[in-house]
Amino acid sequence: MSSSPETVAREVRRRRTFAIISHPDAGKSTMTEALALHARMISEAGAVHGKAGRKSTVSDWMEMEKARGISVSSTALQFNCAPTGLANPGAGSASERAESTLPRAEAEPNVINLVDTPGHADFSEDTYRVLTAVDAAVMLIDAAKGLEPQTLKLFQVCRHRGIPVITVVNKWDRPGQTPLELIDEIADRIGLTPTPLYVPVGIAGDFRGLYDRRSGSYIKFSRTAGGAKIAPEELLDAQAAAAIEGDAWTAAVEESELLSEMGQDHDEEMFLAGQTSPMIFTSAMLNFGVRQLLEALVELAPAPAGRADVDGTVREVTDPFSAVVFKVQAGMDSSHRDRLAYMRIVSGEFERGMVVTHAQTGRPFATKYAQAVFGRDRSTVDTAYPGDVVGLVNATALAPGDTLFDDPRVEFPPIGSFAPEHFATLRARTAGKYKQFRKAMDQLESEGVVQVLRNDTRGDASPVLAAVGPMQFEVVTARMLSEFTVETELEPLGYSLARRTDDSSSAELDRQRGVEVFTRTDGALLALFSDKWRLQFVEKEHPDLTLEPLVAAAD
Numbered sequence: 001m002s003s004s005p006e007t008v009a010r011e012v013r014r015r016r017t018f019a020i021i022s023h024p025d026a027g028k029s030t031m032t033e034a035l036a037l038h039a040r041m042i043s044e045a046g047a048v049h050g051k052a053g054r055k056s057t058v059s060d061w062m063e064m065e066k067a068r069g070i071s072v073s074s075t076a077l078q079f080n081c082a083p084t085g086l087a088n089p090g091a092g093s094a095s096e097r098a099e100s101t102l103p104r105a106e107a108e109p110n111v112i113n114l115v116d117t118p119g120h121a122d123f124s125e126d127t128y129r130v131l132t133a134v135d136a137a138v139m140l141i142d143a144a145k146g147l148e149p150q151t152l153k154l155f156q157v158c159r160h161r162g163i164p165v166i167t168v169v170n171k172w173d174r175p176g177q178t179p180l181e182l183i184d185e186i187a188d189r190i191g192l193t194p195t196p197l198y199v200p201v202g203i204a205g206d207f208r209g210l211y212d213r214r215s216g217s218y219i220k221f222s223r224t225a226g227g228a229k230i231a232p233e234e235l236l237d238a239q240a241a242a243a244i245e246g247d248a249w250t251a252a253v254e255e256s257e258l259l260s261e262m263g264q265d266h267d268e269e270m271f272l273a274g275q276t277s278p279m280i281f282t283s284a285m286l287n288f289g290v291r292q293l294l295e296a297l298v299e300l301a302p303a304p305a306g307r308a309d310v311d312g313t314v315r316e317v318t319d320p321f322s323a324v325v326f327k328v329q330a331g332m333d334s335s336h337r338d339r340l341a342y343m344r345i346v347s348g349e350f351e352r353g354m355v356v357t358h359a360q361t362g363r364p365f366a367t368k369y370a371q372a373v374f375g376r377d378r379s380t381v382d383t384a385y386p387g388d389v390v391g392l393v394n395a396t397a398l399a400p401g402d403t404l405f406d407d408p409r410v411e412f413p414p415i416g417s418f419a420p421e422h423f424a425t426l427r428a429r430t431a432g433k434y435k436q437f438r439k440a441m442d443q444l445e446s447e448g449v450v451q452v453l454r455n456d457t458r459g460d461a462s463p464v465l466a467a468v469g470p471m472q473f474e475v476v477t478a479r480m481l482s483e484f485t486v487e488t489e490l491e492p493l494g495y496s497l498a499r500r501t502d503d504s505s506s507a508e509l510d511r512q513r514g515v516e517v518f519t520r521t522d523g524a525l526l527a528l529f530s531d532k533w534r535l536q537f538v539e540k541e542h543p544d545l546t547l548e549p550l551v552a553a554a555d
């Protein structure tokens, strides 16, 4: 028996599903650990994410990930979070704590779903798919470096999808820019107005605490050895803060007043509309400001909402079960050689074992093997609600963008793909492996690892792979070998641009030098160009030809 719409609505209200977007090394893994620590999921920071020198490894399912310190595989971490600052043992009295937080609607613990994103720009397409599964994003910035290329790119994706963004300036314990410099940089370069919820007391490199702009109080932090435990906090009023911190306190208060004069106070409507971004200063390493981030997520980020289907009709969260597959992944580690499809629940209650329908094929789909996966840790999921991420084991029929539902039928719009910029042919080293090669190619393509292009001239033995970043090719060749025992040869092609074309233009395009036409597996005709000058030349000489830019998700 599934739960009543009221139960679902209640579960939805207490859920927050988000992802952290950042440039590599800004501190995403450290922040993930710190957030989980605050929610008391693990006892000591360092036990969740595996990087060199840390405790255990979780998502390093490929040697490549280990070697490069990146994570290709996306996973989701779920934890319960106490309603107010209770996760923090060092804070003042309960009434003081209550003062320092925003008003709460309910006292049940919140459920936080933190969906992990790949750590490298080459996997932007993958990240884009992950971002279709979240309701908010945390943009994590290194205080010294400010906005970096990958942050910018991912921010554009958030904007494109209308995802509200909370900005976190991390590594405030190290020398960096001033708060106002960082605020200006964000406003100028991406047109998002930061509205700091707190102003740091002490310049970057001398992180003493946070001035809470809404209550006027001071949260003073103390260091713990290595930042491994939750940093104790003390809550002080303005007078006490001024007495302890002197000029650093006055500077923070003045900065806050300046921000108010400029209209940079938090406004929930403008935040949800993607115009402003609540900002927080943290040191993930020292665990400073982490509780404040968690609270901001709970208090300000939106709960899961209904989603429009292909016809524009909204499937409400309290409607019968539906979900979108946003990621398919195989071979996560050598002890689990299986294929997992991750779905984000859109509506209704999910109960393990229920038989749902796969919208793309109309076939029934049994959900006996439903798991929560975070790195190597897997646990069975019996019940889940909108906003939750569930991994379905050996879901070979499912591809990213697919819909699963319980009647009435619903189908959500497909997830768009990025315009590829790297192209290479791939073939099996030995002809005897062709069958496996073909099978592997189909599987990797259906997972969305790369796009596959074919034409009659090149034949099927050496299809053309199209990718946003060249590391996607490495994933293909590595997995061909490790999962399918097929040694492959990759040969980069001299194309850098793709345009969508049609039947009537393809013959003329094929006659052009530096141009080649292919059919993508989804049926789209793509013309590849060596460079933008070749494209401009062809466009000028043949203005009648169809050459449409591929809608890059990040545009």
Ligand code: G4P
Residues within 6 Å of the ligand: 022, 023, 024, 025, 026, 027, 028, 029, 030, 031, 051, 052, 053, 054, 119, 170, 171, 172, 173, 174, 282, 283, 284, 285, 286
């Ligand atoms: P990523 O997932 O975004 O790539 O970043 P990660 O958390 O791995 O952090 C990158 C480096 O920055 C790590 O140092 C980490 O300790 C450090 N770091 C993260 N947050 C903070 C912070 O708030 N303050 C300071 N000072 N450093 C921070 P590393 O030397 O590369 O690795 P490790 O040996 O410390 O693990």
